[in-house]
Amino acid sequence: MQGNSIGTVSIVGLGYVGLPLALAFAEKGIRVIGIDKNPDKVKMLEGGRSYIEDITNKEIRDALDCFYPTTDVSLISDTDNVIICVPTPLSKTREPDISYIISAANDVAGHLRRGMLVVLESTTYPGTTEEVLKSIFEETGLRVGEDFCLAFSPERIDPGNKSFNVKNTPKVVGGVTRRCTERAVELYSRIVDRVVPVSSPATAEAVKLLENTFRAVNIALVNEVAQLCHRMGIDVWEVINAAATKPFGFMPFYPGPGIGGHCIPVDPLYLSWKAKLFNFRTRFIELADEINSKMPEYVVYRLFETLNEVGKSIKGARILILGVAYKKDIGDIRESPVLEIIKLILEKGGEVIYNDPYVPEFDFLGKRWSSLEITDEVLEASDCVLVHTDHSVYKWDYIAKKARLVLDTRNAVNGAGLGNVYKL
Numbered sequence: 538m539q540g541n542s543i544g545t546v547s548i549v550g551l552g553y554v555g556l557p558l559a560l561a562f563a564e565k566g567i568r569v570i571g572i573d574k575n576p577d578k579v580k581m582l583e584g585g586r587s588y589i590e591d592i593t594n595k596e597i598r599d600a601l602d603c604f605y606p607t608t609d610v611s612l613i614s615d616t617d618n619v620i621i622c623v624p625t626p627l628s629k630t631r632e633p634d635i636s637y638i639i640s641a642a643n644d645v646a647g648h649l650r651r652g653m654l655v656v657l658e659s660t661t662y663p664g665t666t667e668e669v670l671k672s673i674f675e676e677t678g679l680r681v682g683e684d685f686c687l688a689f690s691p692e693r694i695d696p697g698n699k700s701f702n703v704k705n706t707p708k709v710v711g712g713v714t715r716r717c718t719e720r721a722v723e724l725y726s727r728i729v730d731r732v733v734p735v736s737s738p739a740t741a742e743a744v745k746l747l748e749n750t751f752r753a754v755n756i757a758l759v760n761e762v763a764q765l766c767h768r769m770g771i772d773v774w775e776v777i778n779a780a781a782t783k784p785f786g787f788m789p790f791y792p793g794p795g796i797g798g799h800c801i802p803v804d805p806l807y808l809s810w811k812a813k814l815f816n817f818r819t820r821f822i823e824l825a826d827e828i829n830s831k832m833p834e835y836v837v838y839r840l841f842e843t844l845n846e847v848g849k850s851i852k853g854a855r856i857l858i859l860g861v862a863y864k865k866d867i868g869d870i871r872e873s874p875v876l877e878i879i880k881l882i883l884e885k886g887g888e889v890i891y892n893d894p895y896v897p898e899f900d901f902l903g904k905r906w907s908s909l910e911i912t913d914e915v916l917e918a919s920d921c922v923l924v925h926t927d928h929s930v931y932k933w934d935y936i937a938k939k940a941r942l943v944l945d946t947r948n949a950v951n952g953a954g955l956g957n958v959y960k961l
């Protein structure tokens with residue numbers, strides 16, 4: 538590392554978070570080693586192919602001058618900065634599973650050397666960087682702040698968001714020492730317009746959990762209000778859109794079939810788990826989790842009601858689900874509420890088929906599900922179309938015209954005047 542150069546970067550974990558980050562450095566001419574345990578992903582990248590919707594094959598090909606995808610962790614030792622972007626799921630008992638972080642940290646520790654900066658980006662509970670990573674790294678005999686630097690910087694990437702990307706989304710960083718923070722600020726300043734330093738890694742870890750808890754709680758609030766509005770015969774979307782005209786003090790959130798993805802359903806539970814160690818109960822988080830995770834059940838109840846309108850029962854009914862991804866214009870079905878919805882419909886004796894242009898196939902309940910093309914025949918042969926994900930490519934007018942019945946959980950279908958369209 539010379540002059541004011543930040544040197545080279547290695548990124549451990551090339552998923553939704555790690556890959557865009559690697560490309561952002563490569564775009565600036567910074568040499569990036571991208572390390573992933575999954576050889577299929579590495580092969581695709583080496584061949585100039587992307588597996589993330591927001592990233593084109595061309596972007597990968599253009600980056601390959603500076604970006605070196607590999608499964609070989611030993612290449613970490615050639616780099617000056619290491620960024621860890623591995624998954625942080627929940628265990629079967631819905632507790633934090635930081636085993637990927639520990640495994641990646643052990644790999645990094647094997648190649649840690651003087652002068653390196655290591656940053657953790659995986660979302661996790663406050664304390665992980667200093668309580669877990671620092672001790673793994675210091676077992677090598679090197680000292681944080683003296684021999685190497687360590688920081689946490691939460692990732693804020695929003696897959697499918699066309700307005701905000703790595704560059705124009707401010708990045709929070711918190712280092713173990715002041716020097717660690719300075720190094721991390723220097724690193725991210727190369728690719729991000731605004732870097733926001735905070736006083737510690739635990740603060741930066743808590744920032745991310747507050748952001749996603751804020752979303753989970755507000756989504757739960759509108760999901761509850763949606764259920765109340767339905768009982769009262771009020772259109773909840775009309776209420777929200779009118780409330781959103783208030784120029785201050787209100788931020789619109791919209792109801793839906795439940796929450797999904799790697800972040801909103803998972804992250805708040807990292808915070809509530811840690812809170813318990815402080816003998817503190819995070820009641821907002823628990824309530825939001827309860828309301829949001831019951832939405833699939835409510836959707837199936839509404840399906841029941843919708844079919845009832847035409848004298849049909851769910852038993853024996855064919856339900857065409859549009860969109861299985863957890864949100865629009867992406868192909869991620871992790872934690873997608875659709876999975877619980879499918880399970881419940883099948884339990885009640887219904888039949889499920891689906892279309893999702895972003896998810897051609899997936900495995901669930903011991904079988905492989907394949908997306909069916911939307912045709913007149915498929916629409917006409919379905920007892921009800923359930924709009925689960927409002928992908929932009931769907932032609933709603935056509936769908937509403939051809940479908941026998943529609944239950945729209947996203948307010949996507951403009952069914953005005955068509956008596957066959959029902960909203961959540």
Ligand SMILES: NC(=O)c1ccc[n+]([C@@H]2O[C@H](COP(=O)([O-])OP(=O)(O)OC[C@H]3O[C@@H](n4cnc5c(N)ncnc54)[C@H](O)[C@@H]3O)[C@@H](O)[C@H]2O)c1
Pocket residue numbers: 549550551552553554555572573574575578622623624625637640641644658659660661692693694695696799800
């Ligand atoms: N997806 C998002 O929108 C998002 C947004 C903000 C934060 N995050 C957080 O970022 C982290 C990563 O999420 P993601 O969505 O990118 O996950 P992902 O599953 O898309 O990608 C993680 C990658 O890490 C690889 N991997 C796992 N263990 C590894 C190891 N030891 N060495 C090398 N590679 C390894 C996997 O093969 C995978 O390709 C999580 O903590 C998540 O909560 C995600």
